Each structure stands twice: as structure tokens, then as C-alpha cells.
Amino acid sequence: MHWQNRDEESWKQFSFNQPYERGMKRLREEVLDDTDFDPAVLWQWGTMQAMAVIQILKDCEKKFGEDGQRIVTEALRKVGFDVGRQILTGIEKPEGMSEAEAVSFFATVINRIAYASLEDPRIDSEDKVSFDILWCPHQDCYNAFDCRVQRNFVQGMLDAAADRGWLSNWQVRFTQTIPAGADTCRFVIWRASQDEKSEWKKYSEQLDAKALEISRREKEE
Secondary structure (H helix, E strand, O other): OOOOOOOOHHHHHOOOOOOOHHHHHHHHHHHHOOOOOOOOHHHHHHHHHHHHHHHHHHHHHHHHHHHHHHHHHHHHHHHHHHHHHHHHOOOOOOOOOOHHHHHHHHHHHHHHHHOOOEEEEEEEEOOEEEEEEEEOOOOOOOOHHHHHHHHHHHHHHHHHHHHOOOOOOEEEEEEEOOOOOOOOEEEEEEEOOHHHOOHHHHHHHHHHHHHHHHHHHHHHO
16 A cells, blocks of 8 residues: 555654544554555545535635634644544554654555545655655645645644653744646755744734735625
């Protein structure tokens, strides 16, 4: 399966839990193995859910302003936190594995399982890892600004990792995205200085402020 394979030998020692494992097990053993269910329709179903979340966020911003936005984004972060918690509960970094490897491997689990994407990961140095998203389930339906929804899921996952003692000194940013016209979504995760530790959150706050301004203008038109 696409999420099982990486070139690094140490990947074989990296353990994690499958999020929503009970439902996944049922899907594999009782549905995919025993029926003619087409798993591609899960993409259509998931896209409907994703587009609904975006619409809920936009409508709450337009109707309730900053309060509405905060309610939705906090809910997204709670779900992201829960997914990160499920993945890492009871998991310890294998002895001898570098911090960069652990960070990169955790990102692979998020990318390939939680986000159902295809990625090209790289361990660039002891202080930096990166990856390209080669295919994202949202890329044909999202516009560039819609990706701010995913930022809140990611923030929750980062918080869950920090809560477990993972990624506490690391930060993430994107340098290009498919919805904005690039061939891939490219992300960098690096060992951050004290001033850089909240960069992801700060940029999310800037996007939230921009979204509220757009919503205010639309209400005035």
C-alpha cells in the first residue's frame, strides 16, 4: 500500500496507530474484501464533506463575523488534535532514530493516511525535512484560499504532537500549492528558532483576518 513504503531503513522501525482504526478495519475486511464496493466513491463522499466544511466556515464568517470564524476553526483544530492523538498514543520514538527522521516519518503518516495523499518526502539535513504532495484529494475542487481549512487540522495535529513531546522545536511552512497553480504542494519542516516557533499559527491568523475582510466586503455589496 502506498503508505507503507519509504526508502529509509529506519522507516521499518517507526510505529504509529491508524486513526479511526475500527471503521478502517471494517471497511477492509467486511466491505472491500466481500463486496463490489468501488473505493473511488469515497473520494466523492469525502469531497462532499470537505466542501461542506468550507461552506460552513464561509457562511459563519458572513453571518457571525469573528465569533463564527472562531467557532469553526476551533472545531477543526479539535478534530486535528484528536487525529494526531490517535496516531501517537502510546508511541515512543525508536532508540537511535534521529529527530529529523521521526519528524519526516510522522509527516508521512499525516500526508499518506490522514490526508490520503501521495507524497515525495526528503530528509534534507538534521535540521530540515521537506516533502512534495504529488496528488491531494482536494486539488481539483479547492481554490487556493480554501486550503486555510486544512491549516486548522494541521494546527491541531501539531498541538497533539507537541503534547506527546514530538515536534516541539520544529515548525512547518508551505512554499507552493497545487490550487495556486503549482505542479505540487511543497512543504518544509525545520528546527525553528524561538521567533519562528509560531510561524504556522501566525500565518493562519493572517488568512483568517483576510477572510473576515472579504466577508465584510461581500455583505456590503
